[in-house]
Amino acid sequence: MTTLLEARELRKSFPALARTRGRVTAVDGVSLDLAAGETLAIVGESGSGKTTLARMLLRLIEPDSGELRVDGRDFLAARGAALRALRREMQMVFQDPFASLDPRMRIAAIISEPLEIHEPQLARAQRRERVSEALRAVGMGEDALTRYPHEFSGGQRQRIGIARALVLRPRLVVADEPVSALDVSVGAQILELLQNLQRDFSLTYLLISHSLPVVAQLATRIAVMQGGRIVETGTAAQILGAPTHPYTQSLIAAIPVLPIAS
Ligand SMILES: Nc1ncnc2c1ncn2[C@@H]1O[C@H](COP(=O)(O)OP(=O)(O)OP(=O)(O)O)[C@@H](O)[C@H]1O
Numbered sequence: 336m337t338t339l340l341e342a343r344e345l346r347k348s349f350p351a352l353a354r355t356r357g358r359v360t361a362v363d364g365v366s367l368d369l370a371a372g373e374t375l376a377i378v379g380e381s382g383s384g385k386t387t388l389a390r391m392l393l394r395l396i397e398p399d400s401g402e403l404r405v406d407g408r409d410f411l412a413a414r415g416a417a418l419r420a421l422r423r424e425m426q427m428v429f430q431d432p433f434a435s436l437d438p439r440m441r442i443a444a445i446i447s448e449p450l451e452i453h454e455p456q457l458a459r460a461q462r463r464e465r466v467s468e469a470l471r472a473v474g475m476g477e478d479a480l481t482r483y484p485h486e487f488s489g490g491q492r493q494r495i496g497i498a499r500a501l502v503l504r505p506r507l508v509v510a511d512e513p514v515s516a517l518d519v520s521v522g523a524q525i526l527e528l529l530q531n532l533q534r535d536f537s538l539t540y541l542l543i544s545h546s547l548p549v550v551a552q553l554a555t556r557i558a559v560m561q562g563g564r565i566v567e568t569g570t571a572a573q574i575l576g577a578p579t580h581p582y583t584q585s586l587i588a589a590i591p592v593l594p595i596a597s
């Protein structure tokens with residue numbers, strides 16, 4: 336398998352909030368490899384550093400130290416056009432489908448905005464075709480194009496967010512808690528959609544969640560984060576079936592067992 340992304344000893348700290356001195360170490364020396372086509376899940380409790388790590392991997396924020404390579408090339412050294420080209424290959428799907436779509440924009444404009452930024456040379460007709468294609472890929476019809484975000488349910492909005500991420504035909508999609516704002520059944524449909532899209536478009540996923548049951552369905556590998564560090568990493572079967580770190584064991588013990596009607 337080819338390695339798409341390699342992170343070595345990434346670190347990031349922030350000034351501590353409110354009247355306290357010092358800094359909070361959000362990510363404390365994380366190394367990971369992401370192979371093309373896999374789904375790596377990052378699991379851990381709130382505040383463990385998952386989002387900070389993801390934002391550094393996409394270079395939305397700069398690490399304090401560490402190394403980052405994409406296709407074996409130094410991503411942290413990339414500037415200008417090279418940086419933009421790499422960035423368009425990595426897109427993010429956000430947690431909150433209500434906050435992440437601009438309420439004043441029609442769906443057509445929301446999905447075509449990344450194209451206007453990254454592929455300004457596209458003719459209008461081509462752009463429209465790409466937008467329709469992305470919308471179809473997430474199971475929505477053309478009638479959505481002229482409507483506004485508030486006219487859609489949470490699940491539909493998350494589909495629109497995914498269409499916006501897909502319109503640039505990325506290789507890597509980072510989904511940060513993509514279903515935690517949704518009802519369980521709607522969330523399950525979104526996870527199934529992500530699975531189908533991965534197959535259809537050969538996507539690599541980094542899936543972030545505080546919930547092991549959510550990632551169990553999609554992940555090929557799982558990295559467990561606690562206090563800014565990865566404390567355990569393995570195949571999904573290893574982590575779910577034979578966790579070795581006490582923190583992972585506690586996450587698994589916390590999964591409620593559904594009563595089965597007899
Ligand atoms: N911009 C920031 N300024 C100050 N502190 C921050 C900032 N971003 C993150 N932190 C702190 O870094 C730590 C890790 O936060 P992060 O958002 O990465 O965790 P998380 O695992 O994504 O949590 P959640 O599951 O709640 O989304 C927390 O202590 C948080 O308060």
Ligand SMILES: [Mg+2]
Pocket residue numbers: 385386387511
């Ligand atoms: Mg987060």
